[in-house]
Amino acid sequence: MADVVVRDLDGLAEWTAASALYRSVFGYQEPEWGLSPRLLAALGENSGTVIGAFDPGGALIGFCYGFCAVEGGEIYHYSQAAVVAASAQGTGVGRLLKQAQAVAARRTGARSMRWTFDPYALRNAHFNFTVLGAIGIRFLPDFYGAPGTDRVLVSWDLTGGARTRTPHVEGLVAPAGDRYAAPGPLDRAWLRQQLMKRFAAGGRLVAVTRPADTEDRVVYAFEDDQS
Incomplete structure (x- = not known):
């Protein structure tokens, strides 16, 4: 990790390489799912983020991009995507x-950063909640307009201040496989409804953990929204 270089991407060659990595990591084949290098150029010039990670040989092994957004008068940075090449996943990139x-987001005046993730993907949940300390603030059913695209919107505090934790409500226990919670269709439908209810009731998702005494269950831990 000490030899990985992380910096803003610059120039058509690097923007194009980022676009290719994006398609490769997500397995996109159709042209409409591509990422325009020109969009990355525009974001870089207009307070967005277009950041790459390079291995010691200079190859692009990861990148992320995002843009400024506002809700209720508060400026935040929205991270649209972060991708890491298969060979570098799990290494901290x-x-x-x-x-x-x-x-980069702090330089624009943002006090938080947001992004969405698949709430059933356990590795992503671990990274967002346990590694980064983000909080799930909203459930977005079929976020991308198609079945199977449920997302949870998370917010990551960038101010460095200590967060006052409220007592957890009762944890939501769900069946789980190795990589995904509720892999079966009936379990998934049940979990989806339960998550929607918890968020609608004002809960905020703070952790998704696997109990030490079981391999086939995970617990979605919520706290009350005090905002």
């Missing part, structure tokens, strides 16, 4: 990218 993105 994703954390380096998020940290660099946070630094």
